[in-house]
Amino acid sequence: MTQPLIGVTTYLDPAAWGVWRMPAALLPAVYPALIQRAGGLAAMLPPDAPAAAEAVVARLDGLVIAGGADVEPVRYGADADPRTGPPARERDAWELALIQAALSSGTPLLGVCRGMQLLNVALGGTLIQHLDDHTGGEGVYTAHTVKPVPGTRYASLVGETAEVPSYHHQAVDRLAAPLTASAYAEDGTVEAVELAGAWALGVQWHPEMGDDLRVMRALVEASQRGTHHPRRGMTGAARHRG
Template identity: 80%
Template structure:
């Protein structure tokens, strides 16, 4: 059986390499590494016009919406908190379109950190714009324990409480339509969300690409393998 093709979203930012200093489509290398460890083939998806999302998703077996900048609060009807980061409007529009296309087509979807938050917003949910205790320091990945909800999709992949790599300051507030929590932090913060079967759509608040546990990605790849695409 051929390896499933897993698209991973990227972001546009200024970068320097060799003699060059210009805007580039960026993705930390740990994302494609995690896809490989999960048994898939990774392809980078730079921001594009939202109208292209359905055609892009149609060529994929699975989709990962990667972590990154805060979702612009206007997307969920809120005023920005002073601690919310600057908007990434082009990326928001593109990734929301990808999520909509994946859900409409039944393409397996994994949202990581920002990707989980954006999945919630795509389903009409809201976000808490700042919470303490879920990041060690600027640019430093921390760790804390998350506990699965019994009977959930996430719980079927990781049935025990697990210490996970984490770096975030925002979280799900009101859940979007059809979404259910599938893991919590010890302080009660929702750490994973999912849609009910037959959809395979899962969001995790932490950064599995920064750890050594590929089980969530293996779940996505297994679902993508059986998608018949």
């Protein structure tokens, strides 16, 4: 059986290795490792011209929008809170274009943390710019429980309340109209979203930091089906905001 090719987006940041100090396309190794453990082949997607997104997605069987920097508030019509981090404009533009291309082509899509937030923004939603108590401190993950909403795709994958690894200070505020919230934290934070009529799921936590393969395995299985059957586009599913 052919393993599906899953693209995963990367940072573009200064880095150091050996004697070298220069900009680099970066991705924590746990992301491709999770894809591989779930049965897929991983391909890194560094920021590129948004116009290239359609051609890139056409070569993929599935797409993961990885975690990372805060989405620039101008993308959802807000002024920046002082606690919002510096913008990653190349990533914002590239990943919004990838999301639009994936939704338009019917390519299975998983958004992780920032990726879930960006999916919400891409479809017209907004974000809370700062939350307390969703990290374990600077650079330290915390764990909390999320409860699935019955009848959702996420609930069909993970039917019970589950403990998940978390590190974020932003979250969904106004949910985009096409999306459904499919899991919540105990404090009411939206922890998963999904799009009806498509395999498009976002999770606020970091599955790559844990041992639960169910969400990533579901993406890989959906992408596996796509390697044997023509994809069906979702006309008008996404509207790229800028």
